[in-house]
Amino acid sequence: MYPPYASKMPLRLSSPSRGFAVRKPRNSRPIIISALTVAIIFLVWFQSDQAILSLHKPTSTSTKLPSPANSTLGFGAIIAVSPPNSKRRHGLLQAANVTELDITIPELPIWTEEDVEQFRSQQAPTEMRFPMIAAWMSHLRVLEWFLSTDLETAMILEDDMDWDMRARSLQVPRAATALRALFHATPEAPHSYYPHPSHWDVLYLGHFDRWAWFGHEAGVGVQLPSDLQGAQAFADDTLPPRYNMLPNVASILTALDVPPFTRVVHPSRQPFGTWAYAVNRRSAAKILSDEVGSPRAPKWVSDSFDNTMVRACENGLLRCWTVFPEIFHHREGLLTSMINLPDEFKPTKLVEELRNRTGETDGIGCGFASGVLNFGDDKEELERLRDGARRGVSLQKKTMAATQTDAQVAELCRQAFEAEHYSRFKEAFDQHGKATIALNKLADDAKFLDRERKQIARKQAKFHSTKRKIL
Template sequence: MVAPRLPPLYVLIGLSVLTLILYFRSSVSSNIPSFSINRQTPANSTLGFGGLFVVSGPGSPRRNNLIQSANVTELHFTIPTLPTWTEEQIKAFRGKDDKSTITNGSVRAWLSHNLVLNEFLKSGLETALILEDDVDWDIRLRTQQVPLAATAARALLPPAGEEYYWGHPDDWELFYVGHCGDYFTTMDEPVGVGVVHPNNLTELPHVVYPDQTLPRRTDLHPFTSSLLTAFDVPEKSRIVHRSVSPLCTFGYAVTRASARRLVEEYAPISGNRGNIDHAYDVAILTACRDKGLRCFTVNPELMHHMEGESLISNLDNKKWRPPVDKAGLKQTYWRGETSNIGCGFWSRDFSWDGDKDKLNHLREEVGRKGQCLKKDRLPNGDRVGESVLRASK
């Protein structure tokens, strides 16, 4: 018996692309164009932005791990030198009457973000992704996750030239790539099932797209899982949508125009700002929600705050955890992974500590091929036994 001939490779690729197009088309509002995608083309070393700028203070305990992770995934960072902010500078930020309730650590973070944004403006680059140095990300961030998210973003925005990886900078002002949730409610309310409904999403410009690197629904942060379930979003899928109430500034992209608006208008460090009782990330949230800043969110996020020692919490002697962090803490330790990250760097499994041969091995197998080389894990990041369990259901 003659074996049936397999279709040529280009036919198989074409069918795969068509499947993705149909998926996206069925998940997007009718006024948003459909698009194709090549998931095999990694983003560049700055994730499609002009540069990656890191907010990292003097003596930060997080910087070494950040640099090691960036080397494995072959990302190129710029880490501007930050000063040790003085008490005089903190008092100047608070204002003459000093009635502000913002903590000293939060003031230092605000000043640091402002300095980094100004460094970006001096660089002449057109766009930048601003990262805090305590973020974690998946080993497939550059090879799979960002290409998918950026393609979805381009579908959501007006058509632009191929040189604009995330869409033309005139059509967006801020992209939340890393955050601790855009929950569609205030943080003193429940965030998902029974509180929000599918129409809360469909009313917004948005794109739902498949991403097989996303942890299964039961392994996502409880708030995230409940929100996606309430929206009837399929398993292993993310959304790019117009921002509603995005919290935390772990990783946010800006344009030259929006960076200038942040440092001069929405989150300045001097001038008539009133008595500040909120942190920098709340100032940005307010600009997105209430003041017309054109913000978009990748949801669930591609970068998330990593558990561990923090420079700001050390400065403020903070033991209290925000509700978002508290809700995901047990799951983080049980999974051995940062919230909403499938196979990340928090576990230190991919540390190389100066061993260049080990780094080269990790770059090839982990960073480029996306192999999750962790104990009791399959190459795709699933825990051993999970795939069999899902297949039997």
Template sequence: MERRTNRWLLLALALLLSITIVRQADIGRIRHVAHNITNSLRPLYTGAHANTTLGFGAIIAVSRPGSSRREALIRAANITEIDITIPEQPQWTEDDISGLRAVENSTITRGSTLAWLGHLNALHYFLHNTTLSTVLILEDDVDFSLHLRTHQIPLAATAMRMVASNLTIPPSPRNHKSRLQNYWGIPNAWDLLYVGHCGDFYTPESLASLPQSQLIIYPDATLPPYAALHGKTSSQLSDLHVPEAHRLLHPSISPLCTFAFALTRHSAHRILTQYAAREADGGTEAYDVRILEACRDPTFRCWTVNPELFHHVKAESEIAAVNGGGQWSVDEADGDGREEAFNIGCGVRGLAVREGESVAEARERLRGEERCRIGGVEREEGKQGAQRG
């Protein structure tokens, strides 16, 4: 086991050392970019797994009382060894609902209003805990990979630390100097990190307008092949000639959905008081639309991991259920018959622990399944293990 772990660490380091920064003039020729950043990356990458809160102060899930989605989320958290806190929501009143609606020309539905209130409740919970400097907020129907903590998060966080090292940033407050909070870069280098979304769609021209040090392509062997990605995602990557098994980290351009996103105390306070205290006059379709509008404020710094690390499962919309059904869903409209969330290889949400099997035993069994193996090294080791067995 130790030998295998060492091989994986060497492989991960080799992959990380091939990370490339996209030049403005080379957006259409990403495959040919060869800007080696070994010297910059080496002190940033540790090779270690993320901690149980994925390098943030806490992971908080937005979940209404009695939600049928909690059990699968908790099981997925146990299998991947991450800690998720689910603060209870109060029983929302008509005053709560009317207090969130715009004074003039409200367009938000009742279901979307309740979902919005649930997100604000999570923000209040975070800010009331004064020991936390950052938080990752999840919606309770998200799916994620078995390799989230061991591979995907360490790679994404290293890329973010590299970006932060290139930014001109004011000094951090004293309470933000802990090693934990620096896992995702200097905390005041960013306001919001989209690690779960339903697309941040861009054009080559929009990426070309970004500073070259703020657009990073990095290898991640856990990313499903293009053929297994959502059609829009694969087309987006193909149009830019992004090699398979690579992700992008870039300033957010047009992110949709708030499946999983991280905040600092400062940015959470701004959302509560400046952006999302209530629906904007003239109408706001949903909470995630208001967050998108916040990210278009140049003083609110949003970043996107693309393709995403979290995506929601295919299930009945709770918002639609409150509204009486009939709410259109992009995922439902595709009718692809998939068994796990879009863009999530080796999704753990739908996996079952066999009778008499411990969570640890289930984790090891799942890692040996064909769809959960990573790259050539692990596949070869899996074959050798099968032959020995």
């Protein structure tokens, strides 16, 4: 049985109080009562806030690690799109070894100008660049290879992908549970890890989900929580905090009112980037058809395989579902990528500063791009990293990357290195600490007021005694 990770979105936590300031009163008795009243109110607030906090915690059954996905993440195979002699394969295989994934790499041809011109001659405009067409043809060739097997499903993975070392042990099992909940599937049924292929065509696990076409606004002020109807939210504290996400992703999550450390499975909107997507036999054949992605399919002036997939999802030719934020993301800064983005799509200075600060791939909590988790030929280090990945915790590499100090690496994976519920425990602990400080201050103020009251009482008694003597 798989634990019920998929659930309705939890309530947000209310903001903790910053404490109370108590002034010295003229009339001490009412103020003492007021101070005690405030203390009682604070205790009631704190207890109620703790009750809200408890809704964020998994149930007793879900505190255990979910059953990990198999070595192909529950699909028939993981198939990489990787050109011959690709320099990106080393990073792909290092990450696959740590997370113990089996990745199949079909042989692709070295595309020539003649191949590209033949593709253009059928339907492609002359404005389509060589890298775009080469990537398009590579995806088609991999899908053809998939259909040549007897596999029912497969995840197609571009070879410049990065992912969290807990993808197999935590992230994918939680996403699969959410998908099953959407379609009311059970783990015991056939095709049990994911809903039956008759219910879906494409599952996007790696993408750049903009929720709008390029040039259109998205995020706060555009999307609304009601846009998530038909979606399934699930807790995933392996996500980076919002301040370490791309600004547009953080803005979309905020606009949709998705709580922190939560992913959503939803009907696809504009899932740009065919970085990691699952298909079945029916959908693979559909993508290869003239309706969607063949060389004879209709194309835009400057088109790409990513765009034709988005159009097919929007037009209902493919039934597409997206895990948002994504689990797989392409590594930035790879000049040898199959598709070099034009200048208008290059990262802004703000995004570059974010990447330099975290040292991580966009949206990844503790991945492989920084080099911290590379093991080289060290088998003992590989086994240590595998053990951490199996247990769902990230481990800090003893030998740091040459460009990073120990402190930078420790900060880089701080949340990931801690136990699974570190952030929630810390939040509760911080609130408890603030409550303790506030109550101690109230107690000190109450003692001060009590001393003042006694001193006033003594002065009053002395005054009345003196008054009687005078009279």
